Amino acid sequence: MAKYRIDVATENCSGCSRCELACSYTYTKAFNPSRARIQVKMSGADCSVRFSEECIECGICVDQCLYGALSKTKKQEDQP
Amino acid sequence: MSRGGFAGKVLRVDLSAGEIRREPLDMALAERYIGGLGLCLKLCHDTIKPGCEPLSPENPIILGAGPFVGTNLPSTSRVYSVSKLPSSRTIGWCGAGGFTFGVMLKNAGLDHIIIEGRSPKPVYLKIFDDRVELKPADRLWGRSVDNTCQALWDEFGMPTGVMCIGQAGERLVPFSMAFVDRISTLGRGGFAAVMGSKNLKAVIVKGSGGVKVADRKRYKTLSKAFLDKIRSWPHLKQAQELGMVQAFSFVPRDEFARIKKRRAACVSCPIGCKDVVEIPDGPFKGLVKCTSSVINLYTPALYGFTDYRESIKCMVTLDEYGLDMFEFFGLMAFAKRLVDEGIIPRDAAKPEIRLNSLDSMETWARKISFREDLGDVLAGGFNGIIQQFGEEAEKLAPALVKGMHPYAGPGSAISWDRFGTMELGQVLDPRGPHVGSGGSPTYFASRPLKVFTQHLKRMGAPSEAIDRIIKNADGPTDRQELKVGALLRYSHAWFTMLGSMGICARGHINRFYNAEICADLYETVTGIPTDLPALRERVDRVWTLYRLANLREGLDRGKDEIPPEQWFSKAGFKNYLTGEPLQRSEVERMIEDYYKEWGWDPKTGMPPH
Ligand code: SF4
Ligand code: SF4
Ligand code: SF4
Numbered sequence: 001m002a003k004y005r006i007d008v009a010t011e012n013c014s015g016c017s018r019c020e021l022a023c024s025y026t027y028t029k030a031f032n033p034s035r036a037r038i039q040v041k042m043s044g045a046d047c048s049v050r051f052s053e054e055c056i057e058c059g060i061c062v063d064q065c066l067y068g069a070l071s072k073t074k075k076q077e078d079q080p
Numbered sequence: 081m082s083r084g085g086f087a088g089k090v091l092r093v094d095l096s097a098g099e100i101r102r103e104p105l106d107m108a109l110a111e112r113y114i115g116g117l118g119l120c121l122k123l124c125h126d127t128i129k130p131g132c133e134p135l136s137p138e139n140p141i142i143l144g145a146g147p148f149v150g151t152n153l154p155s156t157s158r159v160y161s162v163s164k165l166p167s168s169r170t171i172g173w174c175g176a177g178g179f180t181f182g183v184m185l186k187n188a189g190l191d192h193i194i195i196e197g198r199s200p201k202p203v204y205l206k207i208f209d210d211r212v213e214l215k216p217a218d219r220l221w222g223r224s225v226d227n228t229c230q231a232l233w234d235e236f237g238m239p240t241g242v243m244c245i246g247q248a249g250e251r252l253v254p255f256s257m258a259f260v261d262r263i264s265t266l267g268r269g270g271f272a273a274v275m276g277s278k279n280l281k282a283v284i285v286k287g288s289g290g291v292k293v294a295d296r297k298r299y300k301t302l303s304k305a306f307l308d309k310i311r312s313w314p315h316l317k318q319a320q321e322l323g324m325v326q327a328f329s330f331v332p333r334d335e336f337a338r339i340k341k342r343r344a345a346c347v348s349c350p351i352g353c354k355d356v357v358e359i360p361d362g363p364f365k366g367l368v369k370c371t372s373s374v375i376n377l378y379t380p381a382l383y384g385f386t387d388y389r390e391s392i393k394c395m396v397t398l399d400e401y402g403l404d405m406f407e408f409f410g411l412m413a414f415a416k417r418l419v420d421e422g423i424i425p426r427d428a429a430k431p432e433i434r435l436n437s438l439d440s441m442e443t444w445a446r447k448i449s450f451r452e453d454l455g456d457v458l459a460g461g462f463n464g465i466i467q468q469f470g471e472e473a474e475k476l477a478p479a480l481v482k483g484m485h486p487y488a489g490p491g492s493a494i495s496w497d498r499f500g501t502m503e504l505g506q507v508l509d510p511r512g513p514h515v516g517s518g519g520s521p522t523y524f525a526s527r528p529l530k531v532f533t534q535h536l537k538r539m540g541a542p543s544e545a546i547d548r549i550i551k552n553a554d555g556p557t558d559r560q561e562l563k564v565g566a567l568l569r570y571s572h573a574w575f576t577m578l579g580s581m582g583i584c585a586r587g588h589i590n591r592f593y594n595a596e597i598c599a600d601l602y603e604t605v606t607g608i609p610t611d612l613p614a615l616r617e618r619v620d621r622v623w624t625l626y627r628l629a630n631l632r633e634g635l636d637r638g639k640d641e642i643p644p645e646q647w648f649s650k651a652g653f654k655n656y657l658t659g660e661p662l663q664r665s666e667v668e669r670m671i672e673d674y675y676k677e678w679g680w681d682p683k684t685g686m687p688p689h
Contacts, residue, residue: 016349018348032291033239044368047342066311066316
């Protein structure tokens with residue numbers, strides 16, 4: 001599976017959890033944002049987006065973000 | 081096929097006895113009533129003691145989230161509550177979006193919560209998966225909505241779904257609202273007072289289960305196609321940028337740009353319309369507000385506030401107490417008029433009621449929420465004031481529907497004057513004046529009739545019905561016809577469909593859905609065989625039951641479904657198509673059309689048994 005570098009622009013994040021929903025559904029076969037490998041926290045005007053160690057950089061969460069808060073760049077394969 | 085969407089359990093809480101039971105969701109019932117809003121109405125109908133007082137232990141609270149809530153289908157965030165509401169004294173729905181509550185409810189294995197009785201002491205209901213407890217709320221009682229949410233998040237961490245009330249709900253103010261995840265409201269009608277009457281300050285929920293989908297393969301195809309449709313919508317960026325400001329010109333764009341901190345969205349929503357703003361300067365510099373929409377923050381401006389920073393501050397205060405802004409301002413305008421006319425003694429109204437003054441409005445919000453002095457009378461709502469000051473006061477009252485102030489119409493906060501489905505719906509939704517269930521293209525003035533044809537098709541109306549509702553769509557304007565009453569019947573059905581599945585009904589979202597897609601998605605997610613005719617039948621069953629439940633409560637066409645006099649005054653409503661002043665006889669006919677289109681008795685509004 002291709003791997004991606006994922007960039008986050010927290011200022012665009014709406015807290016919609018679409019990324020978390022997609023990740024949890026892909027890897028646990030059920031939707032539950034708190035079991036996602038990406039965790040979005042909104043508090044007042046602040047927002048943080050973190051990836052857990054199990055994240056395999058598959059980029060599925062990025063495809064679900066329509067706010068431009070996540071973007072992905074394909075990593076070079078076979079890099080030394 | 082396996083089953084999905086539904087979590088499979090209902091929680092029953094008896095606050096009087098302190099007993100909690102988890103029961104399996106009756107899947108046959110779920111199928112018949114779809115879920116979410118539909119099942120909330122059915123469970124309320126089956127639980128409530130007919131004729132009970134809204135603020136008595138016999139009035140149940142039914143909470144629920146439909147089968148799509150917790151999935152990533154776009155904007156499937158809806159949480160519903162159904163109870164007998166104290167303002168209208170009818171069984172009514174309140175609906176909210178939110179970030180966490182609905183999803184966590186489902187992840188905790190629950191589709192619905194039925195809350196009955198009255199706790200002897202203030203409590204909150206804590207649901208952490210299977211561990212469900214009633215916890216003392218001594219530390220929370222007396223606190224604002226904001227403060228309560230924060231205290232619970234500080235203690236239990238994020239993400240925890242929180243639904244709670246402020247001080248107005250604690251003191252049974254019939255126009256108090258409950259908040260979901262601090263940002264969305266279960267509003268209008270006094271649902272928070274029902275919670276207050278039960279000594280229930282909050283419900284919090286966390287779950288570690290997951291929401292499953294019955295047919296994963298089909299889900300993948302359908303949901304991808306759906307999201308792609310939204311992704312390629314040419315207005316997506318603008319809609320995300322502006323939110324509700326797009327449709328409401330009273331929020332100046334330059335001010336909005338100055339205060340906007342970020343766009344916020346309910347869970348799963350790709351076109352969020354919630355706002356996070358910050359006051360950039362002046363005495364309230366740095367005040368951050370997460371709101372259902374920035375347009376709400378400008379409501380005080382409609383009543384004369386000139387400084388937007390003061391408007392925002394005022395709304396922060398109303399939200400903290402948990403007061404319905406439309407009812408509050410409508411009521412304050414009425415009270416001021418009664419003072420000016422000498423009906424309320426001037427020295428009882430201290431400080432002076434000034435609708436454009438932050439100081440005055442904040443003080444009155446407090447007096448109402450804590451029921452201090454005259455605030456105690458005002459806390460009784462329009463009915464409370466009329467009871468206290470009698471006939472003379474009644475003569476000066478603004479347009480009222482079921483004792484509440486309709487918020488769209490002449491003399492109301494939103495003063496548009498074309499009479500469409502939302503306006504008529506304020507009389508015909510049994511819960512009292514709310515425009516939420518009556519959406520259609522009449523929301524905008526002067527839409528061409530072919531737009532209505534498309535909209536009716538999208539809502540799943542049969543073609544013979546469309547022919548009844550629209551005549552001469554392509555003909556000369558003076559021969560065109562639009563039956564607003566019959567159209568409203570399909571708006572109500574559409575609202576029922578969306579709410580029962582868990583989809584947000586706001587226009588910029590529901591435009592991507594149609595009844596056929598809903599049927600497909602419902603079958604895919606739940607595994608319950610569903611085609612359009614079957615779905616229509618279930619939807620009709622829900623709204624008809626809603627009416628029957630209220631007829632059982634004594635809802636009476638002759639008394640409860642009369643449009644107020646003020647709508648027909650010189651500055652009253654206008655016919656949607658012609659722009660001519662609206663006649664009472666026209667509205668009477670619309671009401672009959674509405675009943676007829678449902679197959680109910682056109683005179684009494686009684687569904688056949
Ligand atoms: S990149 Fe893949 S594994 Fe990592 S958070 Fe996103 S969806 Fe989950
Ligand atoms: S999908 Fe994008 S906007 Fe939504 S929570 Fe994730 S990062 Fe934020
Ligand atoms: S459109 Fe607005 S209210 Fe509806 S789900 Fe999206 S953010 Fe929530």
